[in-house]
Structure formats: C-alpha cells, structure tokens
Amino acid sequence: MKLLVVEDDTTTSTYIARGLREEGHTVDVVADGRDGLVQATTGAYDVLILDRMLPELDGLTLLKTLRGAGNKTPVLLLTAMGAVEDRIDGLNAGADDYLVKPFAFGELSARVNALARRPQALEQETTLRAGDLTMDLISRRVTRAGQEIDLLPREFALLEHLLRRRGRVQTRTMLLEAVWDISFDPMTNVVETHISRLRAKVDRPFDTELIQTVRGAGYRIDA
Amino acid sequence: MKARLAGLWRSMPLRLALLLVLLFATVSLLSLAGSYAVTQRSFEQAIRADLAQDMAGFRAAPSAGALARLVEAESRATDPNRLILSYIGPDGRIYGNGAIARDDEGYHIVSLGAARTQYTGVYLTLTDTLYGGLLTIARSRAEITALREVFVNILLVSLMPTVLIALSGGLILARRSKRHVEVIRGTLDRLTTGDLAARVTPGPRWSDDLSRIGEAVNQMARAQETSVAALRQVSLDIAHDLKTPIQRVSVHLDDLARAQEERSDPSEPLARARAELDGIAAIFQALLQLAQVESGDARAHFAPVDLVALCRTISELFEPAAAEQGKTLVCDLPQNPVTVSGDRTLIGQMLANLIENALRHTGDAARVTVSLQQTEEAVQLSVADDGPGIPVEDRKRVLQRLYRLDRSRGTAGHGLGLALVDGVAKLHGAALNLYDNNPGLRVVVRFHV
Numbered sequence: 001m002k003l004l005v006v007e008d009d010t011t012t013s014t015y016i017a018r019g020l021r022e023e024g025h026t027v028d029v030v031a032d033g034r035d036g037l038v039q040a041t042t043g044a045y046d047v048l049i050l051d052r053m054l055p056e057l058d059g060l061t062l063l064k065t066l067r068g069a070g071n072k073t074p075v076l077l078l079t080a081m082g083a084v085e086d087r088i089d090g091l092n093a094g095a096d097d098y099l100v101k102p103f104a105f106g107e108l109s110a111r112v113n114a115l116a117r118r119p120q121a122l123e124q125e126t127t128l129r130a131g132d133l134t135m136d137l138i139s140r141r142v143t144r145a146g147q148e149i150d151l152l153p154r155e156f157a158l159l160e161h162l163l164r165r166r167g168r169v170q171t172r173t174m175l176l177e178a179v180w181d182i183s184f185d186p187m188t189n190v191v192e193t194h195i196s197r198l199r200a201k202v203d204r205p206f207d208t209e210l211i212q213t214v215r216g217a218g219y220r221i222d223a
Numbered sequence: 224m225k226a227r228l229a230g231l232w233r234s235m236p237l238r239l240a241l242l243l244v245l246l247f248a249t250v251s252l253l254s255l256a257g258s259y260a261v262t263q264r265s266f267e268q269a270i271r272a273d274l275a276q277d278m279a280g281f282r283a284a285p286s287a288g289a290l291a292r293l294v295e296a297e298s299r300a301t302d303p304n305r306l307i308l309s310y311i312g313p314d315g316r317i318y319g320n321g322a323i324a325r326d327d328e329g330y331h332i333v334s335l336g337a338a339r340t341q342y343t344g345v346y347l348t349l350t351d352t353l354y355g356g357l358l359t360i361a362r363s364r365a366e367i368t369a370l371r372e373v374f375v376n377i378l379l380v381s382l383m384p385t386v387l388i389a390l391s392g393g394l395i396l397a398r399r400s401k402r403h404v405e406v407i408r409g410t411l412d413r414l415t416t417g418d419l420a421a422r423v424t425p426g427p428r429w430s431d432d433l434s435r436i437g438e439a440v441n442q443m444a445r446a447q448e449t450s451v452a453a454l455r456q457v458s459l460d461i462a463h464d465l466k467t468p469i470q471r472v473s474v475h476l477d478d479l480a481r482a483q484e485e486r487s488d489p490s491e492p493l494a495r496a497r498a499e500l501d502g503i504a505a506i507f508q509a510l511l512q513l514a515q516v517e518s519g520d521a522r523a524h525f526a527p528v529d530l531v532a533l534c535r536t537i538s539e540l541f542e543p544a545a546a547e548q549g550k551t552l553v554c555d556l557p558q559n560p561v562t563v564s565g566d567r568t569l570i571g572q573m574l575a576n577l578i579e580n581a582l583r584h585t586g587d588a589a590r591v592t593v594s595l596q597q598t599e600e601a602v603q604l605s606v607a608d609d610g611p612g613i614p615v616e617d618r619k620r621v622l623q624r625l626y627r628l629d630r631s632r633g634t635a636g637h638g639l640g641l642a643l644v645d646g647v648a649k650l651h652g653a654a655l656n657l658y659d660n661n662p663g664l665r666v667v668v669r670f671h672v
C-alpha cells in the first residue's frame with residue numbers, strides 16, 4: 001500500500017514510517033500541515049496517517065479541506081487528546097479512525113490495514129471458513145472438523161469478527177469497539193480472557209491453533 | 224464632593240425616595256386643593272344665604288322712608304369692612320355706609336363719610352329694587368381669604384417636613400446602600416486580583432436582595448476557590464504520581480544499559496520500562512478524561528442510554544476475567560429497558576471502573592453483584608462486593624483523585640477510578656454513595672428520572 005504520514009515529531013514519524021515499510025508498504029512522510037495537504041491531494045494514497053496538531057495547518061483543518069475537495073482517502077487521525085469529544089470532533093471532520101497517543105505500533109498497523117480494506121468488508125457471506133472450521137451465519141452454527149462447537153452469543157460475535165477479517169490483526173481496542181461497542185480500554189485484560197475462553201472451545205480440542213496471538217498487537221485468524 | 228453627590232444621585236434608593244416624595248406631595252396637594260375648594264364654596268353659600276336673609280329683613284320695612292331710616296340705623300352699627308349697606312332712594316339720595324360706583328376697572332365701594340375712602344377687600348353683593356329705590360347689601364369675603372391662608376399654613380406645616388424627612392431618609396438610605404454595594408465591589412476586586420478567600424460579609428441591616436447578591440458572589444468565589452484548589456492539587460498529584468514512575472523508567476533504562484554492557488538478557492528491564500510507561504500514559508489519560516468530565520462539556524450530546532443493556536454488556540465483558548480470578552460476577556437486572564439521559568461511553572466506563580475496583584480489592588472467591596432498580600423518581604445502579612469494604616472515615620477521601628487506601632498501595636490501579644466515577648455521576652446529576660454491604664462495599668449511583 002502507498003501511505004502518507006503527516007507528523008511533525010520526527011521521532012514518531014520515523015518510528016511509524018520504519019514500521020510500515022518493514023510491513024512492505026511505501027511510505028511518504030511530511031512534517032507540516034501545508035505540505036501534507038499538497039502531498040495528499042497530488043499523490044494517490046491508500047491511507048493517510050494524520051497528526052491532529054501540526055504546524056502551518058492543523059490536522060482537523062487539513063482533513064476538512066481534503067474532504068471538502070471530495071478526496072475520500074481513508075484517514076487515521078493521531079492525537080494526544082483521547083476524550084470522547086475529541087473523538088467525535090475528529091470523526092465529524094471526516095476521519096475514518098482515531099488513535100490516541102501514546103500508541104503501540106501494532107495498534108497503528110492493524111488500524112491502517114483495517115482502513116485500507118474497509119470497502120471489501122461489506123460483502124455478503126452466509127458461510128465463513130478458516131481451515132477446518134465453518135461458521136454458518138444463518139443457522140448460527142459453528143463446526144470444526146465435523147464437530148459442532150457450542151458458542152455463547154458474544155463468543156460467536158468475536159469469532160465472526162476475526163473470521164471476517166482473516167489474515168488481519170485485530171487489536172484489543174478494535175475488538176472492544178466492534179464486538180462490545182465500547183470505546184474505552186478497561187485496565188483489566190478483559191479481551192484476553194474472552195479470547196482464551198473462545199480458544200478453549202475452538203482450538204484446544206483440536207490439533208492446530210486457529211486464533212493466533214500477535215505479540216504487542218492483538219489477535220488474528222490465519223488459515 | 225460634586226462627584227460624590229452625582230454618585231448618590233445615581234443610586235437607586237435616593238431615586239426611589241425622590242419618586243415617593245414626589246408622589247406623596249402630589250397626592251397631598253391634590254387633596255388639600257380639593258378640600259379648599261369645597262370649604263370655599265360652602266363659605267360662599269353661607270354668605271349668600273346671609274345676604275338673602277338681610278334683604279328679606281329690609282323688605283319688611285313698610286315704606287321707602289322707613290327703609291332709609293332702617294338702613295341708616297343699621298349702617299351706624301356695622302363695620303363697613305364686614306358689611307356694607309347702601310340704599311339709593313327714589314329721590315336719588317344715598318343712605319347707608321357706602322356707595323357702589325362702577326367704572327372701567329369694575330365696582331368700587333366708596334365710604335359715605337367725609338373722606339370718601341374706598342374700601343379695598345372683596346365683597347359679595349346682593350342688589351334689589353325696593354320702593355322705587357335700589358338696595359345693595361355687600362358682605363366681605365375676608366373669611367374666605369383667611370381660609371386660603373389657613374390652607375397654605377396647613378400645607379407648610381404638614382407637607383414640608385414630610386418632604387424634608389423623606390428626602391434626608393432617602394439620602395441616608397442611599398449612602399448606606401452605597402456602602403453595602405461598596406463592600407460587594409471590594410470583595411469582587413479582591414477576587415479579581417487573586418485573593419480567592421475574599422468573601423462578602425452581609426451586615427444585619429442589609430436588604431434581602433443585596434444579601435442575596437452577596438451570597439451569590441460568595442458562592443461563585445467558593446466554586447472558583449474549589450476549582451483552583453483542585454487544579455493545584457492535580458498539578459501536585461501529577462508531579463508526585465508521575466515522578467515516581469518516571470524515576471522507575473530511568474532505573475529500568477540504567478538496567479538495560481548495564482545488560483547491554485554485560486551482554487545479558489535485556490528483555491526484563493525492557494518489559495518493565497514499557498509497563499511503567501503504559502502506566503504513565505494511563506494516568507495521563509485518566510487525568511485528562513477526568514478534567515473533561517468535570518468541565519461538563521459532554522452534556523451537550525447526552526442521549527437516551529438503556530442501562531439494562533449497558534449493565535449486561537459490561538458485566539458480560541468482565542465475567543470471564545472475574546471467573547479467572549476465582550470470583551463471581553452476577554447481575555440482578557430488570558427485564559425491561561431502563562433509560563436515562565446520558566453519555567453511554569462514560570456511564571459504561573463508570574460501571575467498568577466500579578467492577579474493576581470490586582474485583583481488584585476483594586479476596587479470593589469474592590462475589591460481585593451489579594444490580595439496577597427503578598423506582599418512581601430514580602434509577603439506582605449499584606455494584607456490591609463482599610470484600611473488606613472501605614472504613615466510613617475513608618469513604619469521602621477515596622473519591623478524591625489519586626487517593627488510595629494504604630492497604631491498596633500494592634495493587635494495580637492509579638487511584639483515579641473512583642474519582643472518575645464521582646465525576647461521571649456528577650455530570651449526570653446522579654448521587655454517588657458508598658455503603659457498608661456487611662461485609663463489603665456497596666457503591667450506589669442514583670440517577671434522577
């Protein structure tokens with residue numbers, strides 16, 4: 001993917017750019033809002049990673065200008081402010097997702113990947129498959145290697161979310177937002193315990209692990 | 224002096240006093256004038272009746288000669304200043320104590336004595352033709368004239384002192400209220416210059432409305448003082464609670480440098496430093512959120528929130544974590560939705576903090592209950608546990624930022640959880656109370672419907 005990072009703090013931008021390049025993306029970096037706007041309108045990018053506080057032109061204004069001009073490139077907004085209002089401001093200005101500093105690179109990477117693939121996530125499927133696991137979305141039955149697995153509604157939703165995004169890392173916060181509709185991060189490892197319960201039903205009785213832990217980032221189903 | 228007078232003139236009590244004086248004077252003048260007019264008319268009527276009676280007396284005389292003699296006799300006995308009699312006989316002779324002449328200026332009454340002096344005074348006259356002659360009787364209006372003087376005297380004696388007293392009273396009141404206003408202004412000045420302890424002390428003779436303004440100023444000052452104190456406290460707390468973890472990060476980095484020199488495993492100091500930094504970020508995030516919640520801005524986008532669904536979601540979210548610690552998390556929720564107006568995320572976080580607290584500060588096999596009760600006027604959300612509870616004397620303090628019971632120092636958490644719960648409750652106008660659960664702690668948030 002071709003990505004643009006607009007961030008004035010060089011330590012952060014270097015860190016982000018290096019990490020994304022290691023994942024095989026092409027990354028351009030600019031350090032102020034005006035250059036960011038020029039670069040974003042002229043280059044064809046898959047995702048913009050935009051800091052909210054920038055010299056010359058702040059991130060929100062840049063974003064509004066871009067959207068006003070009809071540019072629909074997905075934007076991930078980075079901010080030091082994490083309160084609900086700021087989140088709403090950012091999303092109202094046209095951001096597609098929002099990440100509060102300080103963040104882990106895994107979180108950023110997972111969210112960038114989710115943004116880039118967002119349009120494809122709309123496809124209508126009735127059966128999801130991964131390896132020998134099958135999920136029937138209509139009868140709401142899950143079988144693995146011909147064996148039926150009993151799941152609670154939330155476990156079903158969690159597994160469905162991971163299956164629909166096969167091969168892509170889903171972080172704790174992404175799962176909290178998607179499965180529980182919660183936009184705060186509790187201090188307790190609630191997602192981990194849900195995942196381990198799901199694993200106990202989906203993975204433990206079988207030979208291979210479908211749900212993988214990606215260190216420092218989240219979970220992924222790869223098969 | 225001139226400026227002070229001008230200041231007084233613009234003061235409310237003086238203006239009120241002047242207005243009242245003006246009103247009172249107008250009413251008094253009108254009523255005096257009315258009674259003067261009535262009295263005057265009745266006096267005149269009495270004089271006219273006297274005149275008619277006099278005339279009837281003279282008409283009783285049998286002839287012109289007898290009438291002339293009667294007039295002459297009466298005239299000698301009367302004071303011309305009071306009563307003038309004049310009879311012009313059929314022969315043209317004038318009898319009596321005066322003659323009535325007429326010229327361009329009107330009627331004149333002239334004495335019949337040698338001096339022919341002219342009487343001044345104002346008279347009421349009655350003229351009739353008797354035995355071919357003309358009889359004129361004139362009675363003085365001096366009494367009526369005197370009446371006017373009496374009324375003017377009444378006016379001077381009663382109205383003037385009233386006006387003077389009211390005016391000086393108004394001035395005194397104006398000066399006093401100016402002094403009271405000065406007290407309030409002085410307090411505001413001190414507040415503006417940063418002395419947030421300044422308060423208005425209303426005197427015993429202050430008017431109700433001024434006292435109320437003073438109280439409002441005090442209330443504002445108290446709120447200001449509290450928020451500034453809170454801000455100062457937060458700065459101190461941040462300085463204190465963040466310095467310690469930053470110090471620890473620095474230690475872990477030293478360890479890391481040593482590990483590199485000694486070529487030993489760097490992963491442990493690295494993980495510790497990272498965990499420490501996560502903690503710092505969490506404290507910052509919590510403090511920022513607390514500040515935002517306390518500012519009340521979130522009220523702008525309050526929407527109906529179904530507490531039953533929210534409680535179910537959050538409890539369900541924490542249930543496996545509780546089970547993993549060997550604890551039980553149960554719900555006691557009504558079947559039907561219970562809706563309050565609020566911010567779903569903040570109420571959710573409040574509930575999460577309460578559940579986390581309950582799980583964190585209770586022993587093994589503890590039981591945590593999330594329940595919701597709806598009554599006519601309130602919705603009561605409670606989280607109860609059977610742990611050690613919080614002593615009564617500490618219940619207020621645990622709501623403060625970064626306050627932690629001594630026995631909790633060793634557990635995870637940054638001491639902001641309950642402060643946020645308190646802030647979210649206040650934001651929603653809900654009452655937060657901590658009760659003894661015998662044993663354990665029961666936290667109750669009462670939303671008003």
